[in-house]
Amino acid sequence: MRHVIALDVGGTGMKAALVGADGTLLHEARRPTGRDRGADAVVESILDFAAALRAHGIAHFGEPAAAAGVAVPGIVDAERGIAVYAANLGWSDVPLRDLLSARLEGVPVALGHDVRTGGLAEGRIGAGKGADRFLFVPLGTGIAGAIGIGGAIEPGAHGSAGEIGHIVVRPDGPPCGCGQRGCLERLASASAVSKAWAEASGDPEADAADCAKAVESGDPRAEEVWRNAVDALADGLLTALTLLDPHTLIIGGGLAEAGETLFTPLRAAVAARIVQFQTLPEIVPAALGDTAGCLGAGLLAWDLVDRKTATTPTDTAPTDTTPTDTAPSPTTPTDTDPTEVST
Template identity: 85%
Template sequence: MRHVIALDVGGTGMKAALVGSDGALLHEARRPTGRERGPDAVVETILGFAAELRAYGTEHYGESAAAAGVAVPGIVDAERGTAVYAANLGWRDVPLRDLLGERLGGVPVALGHDVRTGGLAEGRLGAGKGAERFLFVALGTGIAGAIGINGVIEAGAHGSAGEIGHVVVRPDGPLCGCEQRGCLETLASAAAVTRAWAAASGDPEADAADCAEAVRAGDPAAVRVWRDAVDALAAGLVTALTLLDPRTLIIGGGLAEAGETLFTPLRAAVEERVTFQTVPEIVPAALGDTAGCLGAGLLAWDLLATEVSA
């Protein structure tokens, strides 16, 4: 059975799959990145994991993987196949495509940014299926986005399109890692809500999920923290929809797991801010933590289709 290898590399763990031509996950596996052993060890873990997946596919499906796709965090140069920078993995200019291709016997390898890769899967297979234009926004430790047009993710001229987390929504706000103040992700990410709720509740162990639960219980302090985050998020999203005019706005990541505790006030806050803009359908992501693997598989199949057409 023809299949591809898909790898979704996170800061601490990796999700992997063998993906069929119809997008089905034929085999799934997980593994720690081993980042505590240093950046070179992370690369070797990825290469070894991919080789094991290739061997599994040969044994169980009668042939070796036709290609591989890998999604990684940080700054990615997909054209050169290089992981340019990933702070949480200690990477700078890692030629991951070439290294994987060599380890996998010369098969073609596609490299993508983790959020844009997950957005590709959501657009084609998940919550954005059928929408010719969509914006996928992941609310996790940070905030990032993916711009989808006719089933393809727009990466931008320099590979950094969709970085909505660094849109400034509160110019006098907290300092961001990018050295601006008041970036969206400093105010509305899961990490930002965790920080705010830990301070407001006096519990250093409290996190964003605890805040959402307290909101549902009617805790006034939690409601204030949540409202501040939702207001900031709505401001950033209205900027994005003003520029992009998407048909569908897909929200994923850890904060989206709060469900209607997030989506009901968020939809209302967006609608309050628009003037001439058309409010898109605002929906939760559908694929959960499989989006990255599915997207990496789509990257691999797209690469094979491009090579055939060429």
């Protein structure tokens, strides 16, 4: 059965799947990243996981994967296949595409940025399906963005398009690791809300989910923390929609799990900031949750297969490929590996 390897590398864990040509998840697995053992160990963990996925495909589906797609955090040079920098993983200038292709015995590999790869999945098969121009913004430990235009994700001239988390929304705000003050992600990310609520509540273990619950119960301290975060987020999103004019604004990540506790005030705050020449986009929750990166990696891999097929001379039409303008839809996995470690 023809399939590809999809691998989403996070700061602490990796999610992976073998994906069929029709989008079926044939096998799913998770492993820890192992970042506590250092950058070299992280790379080796990725290579070992990919090799195990390849072996599983051969054993269960009778052939090796046709391609592999991998999504990683940090700064990514997708064109050259290099993981340029990732603070959480401790690496710099890792030629990950070539390393993976060698470990997979020559299988072609596509490397992508985690948020842009997740945005690709949301655009093709998730909340942005059918929108020719959208912005995907996951609110997690930090905040980044993926700009979807005409079915593709815009990487930018230097591979850093969509870094909305470093728009300054409060010039006198808290310092950011990027060197600025008052960056959006220092005020409206899930980690920022967790920090603010832990201080306001006096509970060092409290997090953003606890803050959302307290908002729902009418706690005025939580309401102030939440309002400050929503206002900062609305200011950052206003800048983005002024520049990009998207049809759809997709909000994901941990903070979006608060549902209407977030979306009702956020829609109102953005609408209140719109002026005459601007158009209010549809603001919707992400549809794919924490599977977006993995599903997007699978799409990157199938795109590689399609391009290879399109450039290979043949006298007959290929019979088992997925055209790039037809998005495979995720379906219930047919095989899972209970021995993998959940993260």
